[in-house]
Amino acid sequence: MAILVNGExxxxxxxxxxxxxxxxxxxxxxxxVRVVGGVTPGREGDRVHGVPVYDRVARAMARTSVDASMIVxxxxxxxxxxxxxxxxxVPLVVVITEFVPLHxxxxxxxxxxxxxxxxxxxxTIGVISxxxxxxxxxxxxxxxxxxxxxxxxxxxxxxxxxxxxTYRGIGQSTCVCIGGDMVKGTDFSDLLExxxxxxxxxxxxxxxxxxxxxxxxAARHLRERPYPKKVIAFIAGATAPPEKRMGHAGAxxxxxxxxxxxxxxxLREAGVTVVESLDELVARCR
Amino acid sequence: MKLYEYEGKTLLAGAGIAVPxxxxxxxxxxxxAVAANLGYPVxxxxxxxxxxxxxxxxxxxxxxxxxxxxxxxxxxxxxIGSEKVEKLLIEERLISVREIYAGITLDSLTLLPQLLVSxxxxxxxxxxxxxxxGKLHRLPLDPLNLxxxxxxxxxxxxxxxxxxxxxxxxxxxxDLIRAYFRYEAxxxxxxxxxxxxxxxVIAADAKLEIDDSALGRVKEAASFVRTxxxxxxxxxxxxxxxxxxxxxxxxxxxxxxxxxxLGMASMDMIVLHGGAPANxxxxxxxxxxxxTAAALRIVLKTPGVEGVLLNLFGxxxxxxxxxxxxxxxxDALHPPQTIVVKMRGHSQDEGWEILEDRxxxxxxxxxxxxxxxxxxxxxxxxxxxxxxxxx
Numbered sequence: 001m002a003i004l005v006n007g008e009x010x011x012x013x014x015x016x017x018x019x020x021x022x023x024x025x026x027x028x029x030x031x032x033v034r035v036v037g038g039v040t041p042g043r044e045g046d047r048v049h050g051v052p053v054y055d056r057v058a059r060a061m062a063r064t065s066v067d068a069s070m071i072v073x074x075x076x077x078x079x080x081x082x083x084x085x086x087x088x089x090v091p092l093v094v095v096i097t098e099f100v101p102l103h104x105x106x107x108x109x110x111x112x113x114x115x116x117x118x119x120x121x122x123x124t125i126g127v128i129s130x131x132x133x134x135x136x137x138x139x140x141x142x143x144x145x146x147x148x149x150x151x152x153x154x155x156x157x158x159x160x161x162x163x164x165x166t167y168r169g170i171g172q173s174t175c176v177c178i179g180g181d182m183v184k185g186t187d188f189s190d191l192l193e194x195x196x197x198x199x200x201x202x203x204x205x206x207x208x209x210x211x212x213x214x215x216x217x218a219a220r221h222l223r224e225r226p227y228p229k230k231v232i233a234f235i236a237g238a239t240a241p242p243e244k245r246m247g248h249a250g251a252x253x254x255x256x257x258x259x260x261x262x263x264x265x266x267l268r269e270a271g272v273t274v275v276e277s278l279d280e281l282v283a284r285c286r
Numbered sequence: 287m288k289l290y291e292y293e294g295k296t297l298l299a300g301a302g303i304a305v306p307x308x309x310x311x312x313x314x315x316x317x318x319a320v321a322a323n324l325g326y327p328v329x330x331x332x333x334x335x336x337x338x339x340x341x342x343x344x345x346x347x348x349x350x351x352x353x354x355x356x357x358x359x360x361x362x363x364x365x366i367g368s369e370k371v372e373k374l375l376i377e378e379r380l381i382s383v384r385e386i387y388a389g390i391t392l393d394s395l396t397l398l399p400q401l402l403v404s405x406x407x408x409x410x411x412x413x414x415x416x417x418x419x420g421k422l423h424r425l426p427l428d429p430l431n432l433x434x435x436x437x438x439x440x441x442x443x444x445x446x447x448x449x450x451x452x453x454x455x456x457x458x459x460x461d462l463i464r465a466y467f468r469y470e471a472x473x474x475x476x477x478x479x480x481x482x483x484x485x486x487v488i489a490a491d492a493k494l495e496i497d498d499s500a501l502g503r504v505k506e507a508a509s510f511v512r513t514x515x516x517x518x519x520x521x522x523x524x525x526x527x528x529x530x531x532x533x534x535x536x537x538x539x540x541x542x543x544x545x546x547x548l549g550m551a552s553m554d555m556i557v558l559h560g561g562a563p564a565n566x567x568x569x570x571x572x573x574x575x576x577x578t579a580a581a582l583r584i585v586l587k588t589p590g591v592e593g594v595l596l597n598l599f600g601x602x603x604x605x606x607x608x609x610x611x612x613x614x615x616x617d618a619l620h621p622p623q624t625i626v627v628k629m630r631g632h633s634q635d636e637g638w639e640i641l642e643d644r645x646x647x648x649x650x651x652x653x654x655x656x657x658x659x660x661x662x663x664x665x666x667x668x669x670x671x672x673x674x675x676x677x
Contacts, residue, residue, distance in 0.1 A: 075499060076502070076503060098570075099498075099499040100499060101470060101497055101499045101500035101503075102392075102470065102472060102497040102499065102500065103429065103467065103470045103497065103500065106397075106398070106399070106429045107429050107430065109397065110428060110429060110430040110431075111430070114430070139599075139600060139631045139632045142630060142631065152547070153547060154545060154546060154547020154548060154550075154551075155545055155547070156543070156544050156545025156546075156547060156548035156599045157545065157547035157548045157551055158547075159545075159548075159599045159630075159631065160548055160551070160599070160653070160654055163630060163651075164653045167651040180546055180547065182392060182394070182397070183392070183397050184397075207547070209546075209547050209550055210550070212394050213394040213395050217395065234551070236547050236548075236550035236551040236554060237550035237551075237553075237554070238554050238557075239550075239553045239554050239556075239557045239563065240550055240553065240566065241532065241534065258394070276554075276558065277554075277555060277558055277655050278551060278555060278653045278654050278655045279653055279655045279656070282653065
């Protein structure tokens, strides 16, 4: 089972002919992902590591069924690529690209809501169900198969926590990086719902950070309806200085809003175990 | 990018919103020339990016040339927060009969831009939102389905505006919405939007922030791109290398991190184990050998740094290049500071080998916390041996 992606997931890579696209298409293939096509306008007929390239998503879908798209085109091209995927009915669209303009992210979110597509990102390492498949750019070998679900705003913190668990014999069902930007397609609450019904997932880890309100909304979500699984959270950035942007566009404390304190308090009130250290996080998963 | 008031007003005027007559001045003499064109009385407004300018004495009035010169000289000598006043906006003095607040900002709950209007303009809107939320009227702005004139009129009526005032403000608010999307703003705020004795609706102030990721395609903002004058030379150096670097006061632990979230978590772990971060540094994607080396050099130059943690993942980057960058700096500088590297991911074996060959303390499978503990222990050991005998 797992959530979002599994061994059956058929993936296209939008931007597969670019440098990043070629590299990550190869990495997907090496991980055993069923990559059924690449999409780059004007490059139909080319192949990337044996994968056929199409002009448009619709052309790929005329040949084969597509369950997910990974978008690795440059920032100003993301809106058109995402629109192409969403309007042609690709159910899962993972936007890896960083520095997507805010107003494009707003439109992508709106398009996805209208059509029922699920967008992950932008500015994400993607999704992995270890041992099964991935739609993302994470090094697969530091992720191990198991029953912990991870939802994180940070790519490298997802690597950190998953690999800490993997090296200590604790595997993961699915790890989802929702992305570091303010406006994203999918938030903590949406994924908590997916993990709720996933029989393979026993414990869910929320990896939050300062800025935004996703963690507070997740807390409200958990309070509203009893959650059947253990939820553990870690919030990064408790020691970050206010009003400074900490690398992620979405990670900034403004006028006392979005602080680590507010997030930790909300989550604790919702019955979530909030840990203060990365080692404690591993210990709590045992 | 946050815009100065005079830049913001240029954009608003381009979107059809009336702004006061005026011009920017960089010296008292220029201020005199502008005022001569406008006619007295005039307003002198310090151009700074932070709020609270009025309370800090950054806005003055002048009825004649002597007063203008005196006030202009006083303002050019002023710093507001850490910002030195370098430009003044000299404007005609308007008499308002009514002040309105109109702003658009991203709502972090709905993740939609939200129009906020209050008929009690001119005040601190954040304070007003807390103390009298009922006076603040909100309308979500779905970019795929923007509200039309009837919805805007409804919002303004709810805010207590009627008749000619309402229709005038509705026009300006419609223009503000168009400006927000056209200029790809993160926030666009007019406080106050005034109605003068003739019933004209005029933006007396403008606070705009343009999305950094869109700057490359917002033509109207192209001329605003400023030379970065960060007071901190290390922050400027990092910016030139496309590295996100934030300096912290009185820290002793330098940090090079491959990722923003990991960097913040590393800082938290440093504090948890008795250290004080001297900086935040996110290498970002595409960490080549050169970029890794540049980052390490910047951190080693950060005052007060006794130990450095490099916490890296070969995801988009690969471990071999990053290890080569680290060794390059160690070989060139022989830094006296203690360095601990935690690194895994793509081509980790090659990366580890490069570091182990040079005897760089390395954490392979341990957590970030274990790496921090190792670094703190090494620093303590060094301290116990006494400084001066570390070679």
